[in-house]
Amino acid sequence: MTGKSEAHPKSILLVEDEKEMADEIRSELEGRGYLVRAASIAEAADAARVGDVAMIIMDRIVFGEDSLVALAGLRKEGVKVPVLVISALSSIDEKVKGLKAGGDDYLTKPFAMVELVARVEAMLRRLDDVRTTKLRVGDLEMDLIEKTVYRGGVKIDLLPREFRLLEYFLRHPGRVITRAMLLEHVWQYHFSLETNVVDVHISNLRKKIDTKGPPSLIVNIRGAGFMLNANA
Amino acid sequence: MLEFFRSSAVRLALAFVVVTTVAITAVFGLVYLRIGEANEARNRLILEAEAAKSVDRSVEELRTAFELRLTHDLRRIDYAALFDANRKVMFGNIDQLPAIPVDGKSHFVAATRAPGSQERLEPAIFVARQRPDGTIMLLGRSLLESLAFRRIVQRALAAGLAPMLLLALGIGVFFARRASRRLDAIHDIIARIMKGDTHLRLPVASRRDTIDKISYDVNLMLDEIGRLLVQLKGVGDNIAHDLRTPLAVVHAQLERGLESSNDERLRAAAKQALIHIDKAMLTVAALLRLADVEYGLKSRNFQLIDLSAVCADLFEFYEPLAESKSIKMTLETQSSVQILGDDDLMREAVSNLIGNAIKFTPENGAVSISVGREDGRPVVRVRDTGIGVEPAERDKIFQRFYRSASGHRVPGSGLGLSITAAIANLHEFDLRFDDNRPGAVFEMVGRGNAAEQPSASASPRALKSKAPLEL
Numbered sequence: 001m002t003g004k005s006e007a008h009p010k011s012i013l014l015v016e017d018e019k020e021m022a023d024e025i026r027s028e029l030e031g032r033g034y035l036v037r038a039a040s041i042a043e044a045a046d047a048a049r050v051g052d053v054a055m056i057i058m059d060r061i062v063f064g065e066d067s068l069v070a071l072a073g074l075r076k077e078g079v080k081v082p083v084l085v086i087s088a089l090s091s092i093d094e095k096v097k098g099l100k101a102g103g104d105d106y107l108t109k110p111f112a113m114v115e116l117v118a119r120v121e122a123m124l125r126r127l128d129d130v131r132t133t134k135l136r137v138g139d140l141e142m143d144l145i146e147k148t149v150y151r152g153g154v155k156i157d158l159l160p161r162e163f164r165l166l167e168y169f170l171r172h173p174g175r176v177i178t179r180a181m182l183l184e185h186v187w188q189y190h191f192s193l194e195t196n197v198v199d200v201h202i203s204n205l206r207k208k209i210d211t212k213g214p215p216s217l218i219v220n221i222r223g224a225g226f227m228l229n230a231n232a
Numbered sequence: 233m234l235e236f237f238r239s240s241a242v243r244l245a246l247a248f249v250v251v252t253t254v255a256i257t258a259v260f261g262l263v264y265l266r267i268g269e270a271n272e273a274r275n276r277l278i279l280e281a282e283a284a285k286s287v288d289r290s291v292e293e294l295r296t297a298f299e300l301r302l303t304h305d306l307r308r309i310d311y312a313a314l315f316d317a318n319r320k321v322m323f324g325n326i327d328q329l330p331a332i333p334v335d336g337k338s339h340f341v342a343a344t345r346a347p348g349s350q351e352r353l354e355p356a357i358f359v360a361r362q363r364p365d366g367t368i369m370l371l372g373r374s375l376l377e378s379l380a381f382r383r384i385v386q387r388a389l390a391a392g393l394a395p396m397l398l399l400a401l402g403i404g405v406f407f408a409r410r411a412s413r414r415l416d417a418i419h420d421i422i423a424r425i426m427k428g429d430t431h432l433r434l435p436v437a438s439r440r441d442t443i444d445k446i447s448y449d450v451n452l453m454l455d456e457i458g459r460l461l462v463q464l465k466g467v468g469d470n471i472a473h474d475l476r477t478p479l480a481v482v483h484a485q486l487e488r489g490l491e492s493s494n495d496e497r498l499r500a501a502a503k504q505a506l507i508h509i510d511k512a513m514l515t516v517a518a519l520l521r522l523a524d525v526e527y528g529l530k531s532r533n534f535q536l537i538d539l540s541a542v543c544a545d546l547f548e549f550y551e552p553l554a555e556s557k558s559i560k561m562t563l564e565t566q567s568s569v570q571i572l573g574d575d576d577l578m579r580e581a582v583s584n585l586i587g588n589a590i591k592f593t594p595e596n597g598a599v600s601i602s603v604g605r606e607d608g609r610p611v612v613r614v615r616d617t618g619i620g621v622e623p624a625e626r627d628k629i630f631q632r633f634y635r636s637a638s639g640h641r642v643p644g645s646g647l648g649l650s651i652t653a654a655i656a657n658l659h660e661f662d663l664r665f666d667d668n669r670p671g672a673v674f675e676m677v678g679r680g681n682a683a684e685q686p687s688a689s690a691s692p693r694a695l696k697s698k699a700p701l702e703l
Contacts (some may be wrong), residue, residue: 110479190576193583
């Protein structure tokens with residue numbers, strides 16, 4: 001438990017044995033103002049237990065050791081720290097295993113850094129979430145119980161799939177959302193697509209919610225994905 | 233049938249029959265000849281000895297002896313007579329001295345009137361001997377008995393040879409059929425292996441015969457080919473594996489460079505590079521995914537999943553994309569098509585087919601998805617009115633990295649159909665292609681063990697049976 005007291009409360013622990021990968025993740029996240037610490041599986045588990053870590057990014061296999069065992073142990077103890085599992089093992093079985101063991105999200109190598117950052121930010125953001133029945137961004141309001149959406153007091157009719165899509169954006173306002181995140185979390189599709197079908201869904205949703213004309217509530221982030229404009 | 237006679241096994245069987253027949257005939261023939269000869273030789277010796285012994289007897293003694301001999305000869309095969317010096321018969325059962333030298337040696341006479349008979353002629357052996365008193369003693373024995381004996385042997389030969397021939401033929405055909413059945417089985421298995429069931433092996437019985445030995449060797453060869461194939465794919469997969477981190481790192485560094493640099497020329501170059509690295513990462517990810525499906529997931533636990541639900545879900549997912557291209561997309565489902573499988577993988581496979589169909593279909597075209605059972609076998613079929621597949625390219629589309637020449641400008645890894653085929657194979661489905669004139673039909677059909685020949689009448693309502701698939 002060395003350095004526990006000096007640690008930034010919002011630091012991210014990185015458990016990754018591939019040095020180049022670890023360096024890239026670290027400089028990427030540090031470039032965005034996060035404090036990143038490298039740790040072994042045991043160090044990460046200890047830090048999580050005392051609660052001085054914002055989240056853990058862990059490789060599935062670290063120096064030949066399966067990190068899911070430690071993760072499952074932590075969850076059993078009731079430790080709730082968000083964990084992003086990254087892995088070379090891309091099969092769905094492995095993803096399911098990773099999520100079952102207590103991972104909050106799962107990312108398969110190779111991935112673009114925007115993908116990692118988007119997921120990290122979505123997870124850190126979730127910390128602030130409280131159980132709520134209403135989501136609101138600007139004048140857009142969603143009632144999760146009534147399944148209704150109003151913008152500036154005017155009701156917007158959405159198809160169920162459009163409702164789910166908008167809900168995901170409303171839960172992560174001002175955050176970059178990648179296409180893969182939408183596929184995985186809105187449609188539960190754990191594979192990559194070679195078509196722009198997600199973009200079409202977004203553009204259909206835009207047509208319905210942008211009742212006040214441009215700029216759109218959902219903006220494209222070049223090379224990354226989309227973002228719900230929180231200040232709209 | 234012609235093929236049956238052409239097989240080496242049948243030729244062997246026929247050769248076996250011929251050799252057996254010749255051998256049996258030879259043995260019988262030898263026995264036949266030997267028995268005849270031995271009988272004759274024995275008779276000759278006896279006659280000569282008797283003649284020599286009786287030379288010194290008186291005429292009266294001879295008469296008595298002859299009478300006694302002829303009385304006892306119930307079979308009527310003995311000849312005995314005494315002739316005077318003028319060769320006139322004195323007594324005995326033969327009137328004329330046969331035309332043989334009077335030398336005490338036995339001689340063969342082909343046709344002699346039978347003893348006590350007027351018309352029967354038969355072969356016999358005679359010994360004529362001059363006695364001291366000038367008379368000539370004649371002893372003889374009919375060869376009728378040994379002829380009869382020969383006939384018995386002949387008949388036995390004839391009676392025995394036919395069943396023996398049949399038996400030999402039967403045994404030959406039995407072994408030939410057994411051998412050809414085994415060879416046919418081997419032929420079938422090899423055909424299936426060539427079709428892609430590379431895990432199959434030839435049966436090796438415990439007989440340790442030539443076919444077993446060859447089967448064993450072929451199996452070793454198949455193992456080796458399989459090992460090489462795995463190795464070859466492994467090399468590709470390892471390359472993909474090793475490229476992951478460098479690609480991700482370069483990608484990240486370019487992204488950061490792009491953010492921090494204001495040099496427009498550098499930024500443009502970095503943007504171009506990123507596009508290509510994205511493509512490379514897509515390919516690497518797809519390759520690794522393919523390897524996962526092909527090798528990593530064999531042990532996965534399949535569950536009952538509903539193909540109709542999978543298709544309905546994907547239909548809803550792809551509908552906006554089709555609408556955006558003014559493509560009319562339709563879905564025909566039966567209430568529930570349950571199979572044992574993996575939900576996510578099946579979703580991926582069908583998603584690839586639908587995605588491709590929309591991708592390769594021009595505006596105002598049509599894509600139809602149907603799911604159901606045909607002859608008890610689950611079928612998912614995706615039809616489009618798109619660019620189709622050139623006949624020359626049809627056997628290549630399931631190969632890794634293959635993309636139609638006309639489809640080259642459409643982005644993609646070229647591995648989508650390979651992954652779909654691998655997933656189909658994992659679920660014991662066949663992925664097939666057919667011409668939709670215009671456009672393409674891709675269908676995944678469960679192999680099942682239901683009826684082999686599809687019959688149009690048994691097809692469920694929504695799914696019209698098509699012409700046989702040409703693959």
